[in-house]
Each structure stands twice: as C-alpha cells, then as structure tokens.
Amino acid sequence: MPGALPLGDPAPLDGLLPASAAVDADERAFGVYIHVPFCRVRCGYCDFNTYTTPELRGAKQSDYADEAIAELRDSVRVLRESSVPSRAASTVFFGGGTPTLLPVDDLVRMLAEVRTTHGIAADAEVTTEANPDSVDRDYLARLADGGFTRVSFGMQSAVPHVLATLERTHDPERIPLVVAWAREAGLDVSLDLIYGTPGESLDDWATSVDAVLAERPDHVSAYALIVEDGTKLARQIKRGEVAAPDDDLQADMYEYVDEKLGSAGLEWYEVSNWATDIRHRSRHNLAYWRGDDWWGVGPGAHSHVGGVRWWNVKHPAAYAERMHSGVSPAAGRETLDDATRHVERVLLLSRIREGLAVSTLEAEGRHAVAGLIADELIDAKAALSGRIVLTRRGRLLADAVVRRLLGD
Template sequence: MAGPLPIGDPAPADGLLPSSAGARAAERAFGVYVHVPFCRVRCGYCDFNTYTAGELRGVRQLDYADQARGELRFARRVLEASGIAARPARTVFFGGGTPTLLPAADLVALLGEIREQFGLEDGAEVTSEANPDSVDADYLAALREGGFTRVSFGMQSAVPRVLETLDRTHDPERVPLVVEWARRAGLDVSLDLIYATPGESIDDWGASLDAAIEAAPDHLSAYSLIVEDGTKLARRIRRGELAAPDDDLAADMYELADDRLAAAGYAWYEVSNWARSDAHRSQHNLGYWRGDDWWGVGPGAHSHVGGVRWWNAKHPAAYADRIAAGVSPAVGRETLDGSTRETERVLLEVRISEGVDLASLHAGGRHAVAGLIADGLVDPKAALAGRLILTRRGRLLADAVVRRLLD
C-alpha cells in the first residue's frame, strides 16, 4: 500500500475553502480525477493507494460508484458555498488502481454525475486507465458510448521476463488486440511503458519500444522505474535477489526512446510523454503541469483549487464512512504560500515543451540561464526568444536545472 499522507493542517469537516482559492478561478481550467483503488494483483513496484480483494476488510467494490457520486455532489456544494464560480470540467481522468475492474456502467454513471454536477466543456477529454487484461471489445465500446474519449493502457513492457519482474499479469500479445478494439470503438489510445526494470537490457527495452510503436497509439508515456520504499520490489533488491536500477543505463534507455519515438512521428511535450500531434497530448496531465484546478475523488485522492491542496482518507472503509456521514472525505490540507507556488510553477513548467517564460523568473534564475546553455541543458535559440526549454540532456537532468533556476 502507499506511503503516509503528507503532513498538513486538519481539513475542515464542511470542506469549505478560503476566499483566496477563488481568486482568478475563471482563468484556470477545471478537471476531475476519480481514483478507483482496486487491483486484482499488487504489482511489486507499485506504491499507489490500491487494494486487492483480501485487503478491503469488508468494503465492497460494488458500492464504490455510489460513494464516489456522493463525493461529487459534496464537491459541488463546497465550491458553491465557498463562492467559487462553477466551471465545466475540461478533463476527466479515471485512474487507480484499475478503474476497469468496475463495470463499464459504473464508470459511465460516474461520468454522468460529473456532467450533472459540473458540466463538461465541449470537446472535453475523458480518459480511463486500463490493464490490457481488464477489458474486452464490448467494455471499450460501452465506455465510448457513455462519453469517454480516450483510454490509457498499462503496457509497461513487451518482454515477458520483464513483466514477470514487475508482477504484471497480462500477456504482451494482448496489447495490440486491445488497441485495435479501442480504435474500433472510436477511442484515442495511450500506452504506458516502464524502463530500467532490474534485469532489463537495452535490447529488451528496444523490443518494447518497437512493439509499442507497431501498435500505433496516439500517445506514449515512458517512465523510469523508481524503487519506492516499502514495496515488494524494494525488499527483493535489499535482499540481493535483484540488482538495483542503473542510472547510466536508464539514461541510455531514455535517449533510445526519444530517438525511436521521434523517428516514428511522436514529439515530446513533457519529459516522459510523447504524442502524435498537439491534439493527442494528455490535456488532463497538462492541467497538473500548468497549475490548473482539479477535484480528486476517492480514497487517497488529492485535489487542488487556487493554491489550496487537500487529500482524502486513504482506506476505502474510512472514505466510505466519511461519505456516509455527510462530511468531507479530506483528512488534511495545506494552503501554499507565494514562494511555494512559485517553486512548484517553475518545477512543473520546466518539464513541458513550452518551457518557462524567462521574464517570469527571479533575477537569480535569469542569471543562471547562460550557464545552463553552456552546459547544454537549455535550448539557446529558445532562450533568445524568451523561453527556457530543455534540451534532451536537460530533460535527463531536469531536477538539477530547477535547482539552479531557484537558487
């Protein structure tokens, strides 16, 4: 299970937000994230807030959609009572866990509740994550008919041995099949990949890239494996059963991904994300990186509105009890000060291909740009035009770039 929640102030039972949260709200997009915390099997590398059937202690999956709908109704009341003007959702994202362990009708009903409480912008992006073995053609067609526009499949690797190390249970040969079904249903498709798994070679990674490209998704994400404390994978590495990921090999794998994806017509738009065109970028994730507002529904979900961040009770039983009692499911929150918001803005905007407006940096940050150019971390032509945009080397060292900009 996931690590501890952040340390913050207690969240009020009524969920009301300070007046500062509504300042300039009309200038920010609004999204909804729905966390579905159920998985058939716990993957060894995962520290997300997820639960298998044996860990739920009497909580029933079939009750979850009604509980989440209760939070959506609560969210609308909170925003109205806090004086924050209603905004239709530009994006909706169902993540987990495995959202598609719920019946398609439950996901469609939740989307209907979002539509009823907030409305959806014309052309809103509506995504569900899915494991390749958790859906069939009928399920995907039901999502599309219910208003979903996009599905993101957790492919991770095309190499059975690598999938086994990650405790992934799907057959890699199923990936092109589910992509075809999604296409037939009229859904855009994203594939998620993980690289630098212990024991994975550069040739293994190349095979996974080739298989992903062959499936011709609209969007790909490629994340370097992070070994999180408390996970099964961390314990196996600590016992010497597996070698720890190699940073140099991970860098080589990233460069290989960027080369092959670019050759196949995918352009990077965030350090770990590539898309066939601007229209196929993940608008929901861009909302996070651009500091927009979102309400996170479900156990352990995080929300952000106007510099106020809060997080829900983690366990589904505790979450269900709070919803049933009619009080906020949030257990903690923090109001970000100006300095923290500025730090986060730079940290996030640096990661996207539009980069950072140089004029928005403090004097020390602007002074650091010349050194970053000299070190090959920042695009010099973009800098002359007033934008700080990372080179590929800069993407590999993005955290170091941020530190230098904020010093």
C-alpha cells in the same frame, strides 16, 4: 495517487475552502480526477494508494460508484459555499488502481454524474486507465458509448520476463487486440511503458519500444522505474535478490525511446510523454503541470483549487464511512504560499515543451541561464526568445536544472 500523504493542516469536516481559492478561478481550467483504488494483485514496484480484495476491510467494490457519486455531489456544495465559480470540466480522468476492474456501467454512471454536477465541456478529454487483461471489445465499446474519448493502457513492457519482474499479469500478445478494439470503438489510445526494470537489457527495451510503435498509438508515456521505500521491490533490492536500477542504463533507454518515438512522428511535450500532435497531448496531465484546478474523487485522491491543495482519507473503508455519514472525505490540506507556488511553477513548467518564461525566475535563476545554455541543458534559441526549454540532455538532468533555476 502515491501511497504517502503529505503533512498539512486538518481539513474542516464541511470541506469548505478559504476565500483565496476563488480568486481568478474563472481564468483557470477545471478538471475532475476519479481514483479507483482496486487491483487484482499488488505490483511489487507500486507505491500508489491501491488495495486488493483481502485489504479492503469491509469496503465493497460494488458500493464504490455510489460513494464517488456522493463526493461529486458534495463537491458542488463545497465549491458553491466557498464562492468558487462553476466551471464545466475540460478533462475527466479515471485512474487507479485499475478503474476497469469495476463494471463498465459504474464508470459510465460516475462520468454521467460529473456531467450532471459540474458539466463537461463539449470538447472535453475523458480518459480511463486500463490493464490490457481487464477489458474486452464490448467493454471498450460501452465506454465510448458512455462518453469516454480516450483509454490509457498499462502496457509497461512487451517482454515476458520484464513483465514478470514487475508482477504485471497480462500477456503482451494481448496489446494488439485491445488497441484494435479501442480503435474500433473510436477511442484515442495511449500506451504506458516503464524502463529500467531489474534484469531488463537495452535489447529488451528496444523490443518494447518497437512493439509500441507497431500499434501506432496517439500518445506514449515512458517512465523510469523508481524504487519507492516500503514497496516489495525495495525490500527485494535491499536483500540483494534483484539488482537496483542502473542510472546510466536508464539514461540510455530514455535517449533510445526519445529518438525512436521522434523518428516515428511522436514529439515530446513533457519529459516522460510524447504525442502525435497537440490534440493528442494529455490535457488532464497538462492541467497538473500548469497549475490549473481539479477535484480529486476517491480514497487518497488529491485536489487543487486556487493554491489550496487537499487530500482524502486513504483507506476505502474510511472513505466509505465518511461518504455514508455525510462528512467531507478530506483528511488534510495546505494553502500554498507565494514562495512554494514559485518553486512548483519552476519545477512543473520547466518539464513541458512550452517551457517556463525566463521573466518568472528570481535573479539567481536568471543568472543561471547562460551556464545552462553552455552546458547544453536548455535550448539556446528558446532562451533568447525568453523561455526555458529543456534539451534532451536537460530532460535527463531535469532535477539538477530546476535546482539551478531556483538558485540552489
């Protein structure tokens, strides 16, 4: 979860939701996100809500599973007393931080609690993120035995000097090992990449993409490095110690990875994500982009139910105190009005392969469609069928496309 929490209204201490959250809930999928906020080291580019051991201020990693389980149990009460109907989780996602810094039994216990409290659909997607140096063969096998179906490895690069700039600690030669162990355990595999790191050349990027393809993953994520204010990397760039990412080079890198992955049989289904087929698309992330419901567990985690969005207190110590005292960990929340929900619908649905229905646009957005076709930013054939689908060029300029669709 990103480090900065949005502005909003204070959340009630009992966590109860307004009546609007229950409207049409049966028509929406439900997922669970469990945030594990611990890292061995803080990467210089990272703006997520994560903490190394010296930053925990008395919070204990060894207590975290019990605290998350307490929130899962309380989530059932909140939804029931808010008249939101019970739905089995179609996706469960453990993110971080580094979830696999915890003992595997802790992850399995938290997953078992999701099954007890909310239920888990028979065909659910159950994912954990993992650093390549935080798991071994036995750990991955026990994840699979405990009900996990998928692992997402934070590979980021196959080039040592790029990993060093990102302050990633794993040896790139470990990637084939962890992928083989995950396959042996029966887990689906996703590999995550970052492009545009200071000092990374197009040849470096090609090396990383080739290394990914050599592992034949089910899913690949490739994100442009974004320099977030307040991070160590931002300070290094400001002091002139490293160069800022080059937008033109990042565009070349995106076109390269899209071409290479497509040629290898991985199709894009979201601007930064590719999969071998529909079954291997990240259903958990698709739920975010489609505006479904999810409960976020843990410090700084965000939740969304029926247009009501809320976020937990950020620090693990504050979170632990809330859970031990029986008070909701929610710090603030907002109820999205129709105008905000429209903006978010255009912003998010335009990013995925199925696209956005032209009919959902306001008049200004519909009038922009012809120009977007002429500029080769949206697919002409899809537009004639009533949907907005980005071309590769459109994916590179997605924010500009959204502004035009919103009439800005």
